[in-house]
Every structure is written in structure tokens, then in C-alpha cells.
Amino acid sequence: MQLEAYKIADHNQKALEAHQRKLSYWTDEIANAEPIIQKLIDFQIAIPSWALGTGGTRFGRFPGGGEPRSLEEKIADVGLLHALNQSSGAISLHIPWDIPTDGEAIKSLAASFGLRFDAMNSNTFQDQPNQEHSYKFGSLQHVDRAVRQQAIDHNIDVIKHGVALGSNSLTVWLSDGSCFPGQLNFRKAFERTQESLQEIYTALPDDWKVFVEYKAFEPNFYSMTVGDWGSSLLFATKLGPKAYTLVDLGHHLPNANIEQIVSLLLMEGKLGGFHFNDSKYGDDDLTVGSIRPYQLFLIFNELIEGMDAKGMNHATDLGWMIDASHNVKDPLEDLLQSVEAIQLAYAQALLVDRSALEEARDANDVVRAQEILQEAYRTDVRPLVAEARRRAGGALHPLALFRQLNIRQQLIGERGLKTIATGL
Ligand code: PSV
Ligand code: MN
DSSP: OOOOHHHHHHHHHHHHHHHHHHHHHHHHHOTTHHHHHHHHHHOOOBEEGGGSSOOEETTEEOOOSOOOOSHHHHHHHHHHHHHHHSOOOEEEOBTTTTOOSSHHHHHHHHHHTTOEEOOEEOOOSSOOTTOSSOOTTOSTTOSSHHHHHHHHHHHHHHHHHHHHHTOOEEEEEOOOEESSTTSOOHHHHHHHHHHHHHHHHHTSOTTOEEEEEOOSSSSOSSEETTOSHHHHHHHHHHHOTTEEEEEETTSSOTTOOHHHHHHHHHHTTOEEEEEEOBOSSSSOOBOTTSSOHHHHHHHHHHHHHHHHHTTOOTTTSSEEEEOOOOSSSOHHHHHHHHHHHHHHHHHHHHTOOHHHHHHHHHTTOHHHHHHHHHHHHTSOOHHHHHHHHHHHTOOSSHHHHHHHTTHHHHHHHHHOSSOOOSOO
16 A cells, blocks of 8 residues: 555644654754754665564464565555655565565566665575475585585575665575584584685675674574674675675674674674664564663664764665564554664764763773763654654654554455465
8 A cells, every 4th residue: 555645744744843842952952963864864774574474483473464465565565664754765575485576577666665675685594395405404504515505596596686676785694503512513514604605705796795694593502603793704704895794683692792793893894784673582583672772772872983983874884674573563563663763773872972982981981981872872862853754754753643544454454364474
């Protein structure tokens, strides 16, 4: 379904006065409100094609109805999100969950919603029907050359799909590893994986990047061949300048200092992209900012510091994507919440007084340094984020409008109650 612009205009009209009252604090008091609003307008967060349906655990799945039945309907869902918030202007496809049969048609459908294609994701962690070799014992690391070749060919195929859609990056996440001590020769597994990745790297078009995503555990529980940022960075460095590390917030051991990882990867010029989600225990894939919003702010603080130090463009030089699963919420509502949480953390981090922070650090003034960060974090930047949305043509309150227009009910009417989307 398409969301008519007048519905957003009506909604904004009704909410405008209250919004302007809150915004006036910013425009009157804060010198850099305008550049922050512009940065927020430019910042787009890609939506994963596999997270538009209900997620689940190995114990069960409870679909809420109206899930997209095809790639076309998934694109329409992301189009809806983008119409509401004007910040979800890209979609990231997972192959083979979402194979575009007619690249040109899919590309123009996406363009009709103002969407482009972000990183393409390969999948060698599941066996597909009619697949010749199994990935039970790994893919790019496998002891059998034929299995490795099948996984390499799949990745090259994914690149080809991406080229047809105008994407320019490939994310490789491997579940390769081992479940028990003794199962794997770590060094040989690394070397085989490196060799396989090198073949994929060679097939990348000149203007493409490959992101090597790491994960500490799951589905392998003793060792993961790309288990941490150290091994990802090793692979990326050995591969060459088109290879980068991808940080998924849920892929660390408990209490890891992700902001420090981000800082060092940026220093090395090797941070390529981000998968946003939140977690309390493991790779919980919860709504961004729902559990540790201060950590998210600290990560953005390092992102901005590190990107500015290198003269990087915040909006375009890294791949920004959500990678979450929605087990008990409406996926579209959950995604709206996640996008907003990312924007809030970004806006708060843009508020940090960086020269004062450096002065405090040079003076070993620990208390002042903490105050500077927390002053920014404790600022209510919601009016700034809403203003950025409004100026871009989005809704002042996307979630409220989503509910008010009964969008999920309409989708159920169109698609039915029992539809199931491909994905997690
Ligand atoms: C793995 O947990 C992961 O984070 C990778 O990015 C996958 O591609 C995605 O989730 C979907 O399974
Ligand atoms: Mn991920």
C-alpha cells in the first residue's frame, strides 16, 4: 500500500503547534541546531528484508498477520516506513530468502518508494532444498574443497544480484566454527576461510566493498571462525582495501566495550558497516535502544569522533543497517522504534562538546569528562529528530500515525492473517 502525502500533512498540521513550542528551545538556545537537523535529514538507515515478518525462537513463532508474502511486498513495507520517517531509504537483501527474479523491475519498484539497495547478504549457514553439498560442518572453512566452492559460487551469485540492483557491498556472515574441542584445526580453518574469501574478493566489482561480520557464538558454541573483531580485522586486512569489518551490536561476549572496538576500527580505516539491535544476554536482536541506550550513545560518540577525524561523511561512508528480530511486536512498529532510537543517539552524540571533552581529558578531569558526555545524553533531542523528519516530508510522530491509520489492519485486509514472510 502507498501512504498518501496528504495523510502525513494532516497529521503534521494537527501536531505542529505543540511541536513548535518544544522546538523553539532549540532554535533559541542552541547554536548548532540547524547543522544537526541537516545531518539527521541526510542520515538513512537500511531495513533488512528478513525482518519485516515476525521473528521467532527455536521454541515457537507467533505471527501477527499481514506479513509480506513476496519481495515486492517487503519493498512496499519499507516504502511505508520511509514515507513515515523519511529515514529508512534503503533495503538490505538476504539471498536466497529474497531472490530478485527480475532485477530491473525490482529496482524500479524500490525507486518508486524512494529506496535504494544497501549491502547484499549471502547465506551459507543454512542448507537450501536441492543444494548439492551440506553446510553442516561449515562453508568457506569446510575441509572439502567442493563445499567451499559451492559457498564461493553462492557469494559470487549474490554479488551479481547486487550489481543488477545497484547495490555496492556484500556482507559475509559465516556460522562456520566448531561445537566441540578437537573438532577443528583453528589455523587450517582460518586459512581455508581466507582462501575462499579471497576468491570472493577477486569477484568484487571495482567500486564494491565486502564486509566481514563477526560473531562470538551461535550457532557454533565452542569456536567461531570469524568470532571477534580481531579475526575479522585479520581477514579484512589480508584481503585488501575493499574489505572491512562489520560490527553487529549483538555479536559480542557480555559487557564487551563496543565503543572502544569502533574507535580502533575507525582509526585503522577498517570499519565498514553496522548492524543495529540491542541485547541483554546474547544475540537477542531486540529493538535498538531498548536495553542499553547509553551504550548506543557512547558508540555514536566514538563513531562521530572517529569519522570526523578522518573527514568521513557520516551518512554515506559507512553502511548503516538494522538487524533485529521481532518476536512479540508488530515488525513495522518495532522498526520505527529502532530507527528513532538510532537517530536520537546520533543527535545526542552530535551535541557533545568535543573541544571541552579534549580539554577535560588533557587535564585528567574525569568528573568533567563524564559530565560533558552525560549532559549531551540527558538532553531531550526528540524535537530535533521530529523536525528533521517533518522537513524531509515525514510524520512528526510516525508510530502514532501508523496506529491512527490502522496500517496493520489494512495490510491484513490486503494480504491475509496467515501470511508468513521469509527470513529469520
Ligand atoms: C547473524 O546472527 C546475523 O547477524 C547476520 O547478519 C545474518 O545475516 C543475520 O543475522 C540474519 O540471520
Ligand atoms: Mn548481523
